[in-house]
Amino acid sequence: MEKVRISKLMSERGLCSRREADAYIERGWVKVDGMVVAELGAKAYPDQQITLERAAQARQTARVTILVNKPVGYVSGQAEKGYTPAVALIEARSRYAGDRVARRFERSHLQGLAVAGRLDIDSQGLLVLTQDGRIARHLIGEDSDVDKEYLVRVQGRLSEGGLALLNHGLSLDGKALRPAQVQWQNADQLRFVLREGKKRQIRRMCEMVGLKVVGLKRVRIGRVSLGDLPVGQWRYLRDEERF
Numbered sequence: 478m479e480k481v482r483i484s485k486l487m488s489e490r491g492l493c494s495r496r497e498a499d500a501y502i503e504r505g506w507v508k509v510d511g512m513v514v515a516e517l518g519a520k521a522y523p524d525q526q527i528t529l530e531r532a533a534q535a536r537q538t539a540r541v542t543i544l545v546n547k548p549v550g551y552v553s554g555q556a557e558k559g560y561t562p563a564v565a566l567i568e569a570r571s572r573y574a575g576d577r578v579a580r581r582f583e584r585s586h587l588q589g590l591a592v593a594g595r596l597d598i599d600s601q602g603l604l605v606l607t608q609d610g611r612i613a614r615h616l617i618g619e620d621s622d623v624d625k626e627y628l629v630r631v632q633g634r635l636s637e638g639g640l641a642l643l644n645h646g647l648s649l650d651g652k653a654l655r656p657a658q659v660q661w662q663n664a665d666q667l668r669f670v671l672r673e674g675k676k677r678q679i680r681r682m683c684e685m686v687g688l689k690v691v692g693l694k695r696v697r698i699g700r701v702s703l704g705d706l707p708v709g710q711w712r713y714l715r716d717e718e719r720f
Contacts, residue, residue: 480520483509487527494610506533540608541586542714543567546706547604553595563604564590567711575705576712593617594625594698597677602627602695603703605714616698616720617674623699623720627669628662629679630692639686643667647682649675654682 484498493501499517501507507514508528509521521527547553551563567590569582590606593616607613616623636642643659658670669679680690696703699720706712 478522478524480522483507483514483519483521483527484517486521486523488610488614490527491611491615492527492529493533494614497610501529501533504532506530541580542605542607542609542612543586543590543711544701544703544706544714545604545606545711546703546708547596547601548708549599549601552598553592553604560598563592564606566709567606571710573706573710573712578713578715580713594674596695597680597693600693600695601708602693603698603701603706604695605698605701605720607714612720622672624670624672624697625674625695625699626697627671627679628694628696629667629669629683629690630665631667631683631688632665632691633683633688636687639688642686643669643682647685649678649681654678 483502484495487493487498487507488495492498498507502514502517502519505513505515506529508530509519510525511528545563545566547563547566550560551566552560553563556562564587567587572582586608589608591608591610591613593605593607593613596602596604605612605616615621640659640661643657645654645656647654654675655671655673657672658668660668662668667683671678675681679693683690694703701714701718701720
């Protein structure tokens with residue numbers, strides 16, 4: 478059995494991100510089999526016990542995750558081409574009045590926010606921004622199996638066998654897509670449930686079977702739903718909520 482970098486093991490076990498692991502190791506907040514890890518890059522065997530000191534656990538607890546109902550016209554990440562990033566929506570006056578988290582909004586909650594699953598500029602709906610590397614990895618890591626649900630308005634004529642292909646059988650960028658769940662909601666709207674998120678995936682999938690997307694809204698990520706969160710407003714993820 479070969480040793481593995483402790484930061485990698487911590488990330489794989491969902492303790493924190495690799496970057497966070499390095500920061501905790503530097504502060505002496507990580508123990509392997511009860512012994513403090515003394516240097517960055519240290520390795521351990523995969524079957525060894527890794528624990529975090531209370532100071533690291535407290536820091537993780539203080540980190541926030543924010544849910545935004547992103548409007549069309551906002552980019553998910555950094556500002557680009559003159560478009561406003563969704564993080565600009567997060568301010569005291571745009572906080573959802575129905576937010577049940579008893580936490581006062583502070584500017585520090587905007588520091589280090591990472592987008593965990595992007596939405597196109599011309600798409601709307603549930604967007605997750607988090608300071609917690611564990612949540613980001615859970616939602617967008619290479620081995621993530623969290624599903625996302627979308628309501629998609631379309632125009633055009635679906636090709637013969639097109640619905641079956643949307644569910645399984647299409648490829649993008651030379652790689653077969655994972656099986657999806659796609660069904661008609663009504664005459665002009667499809668419901669998609671995906672376990673991956675390639676760039677403009679739904680729009681490209683629809684084009685391949687004769688449809689044009691005219692409206693796209695993400696309504697759920699894992700077990701967390703958009704619910705009645707108004708467009709352009711945000712709320713904190715509640716302690717009891719799990720993706």
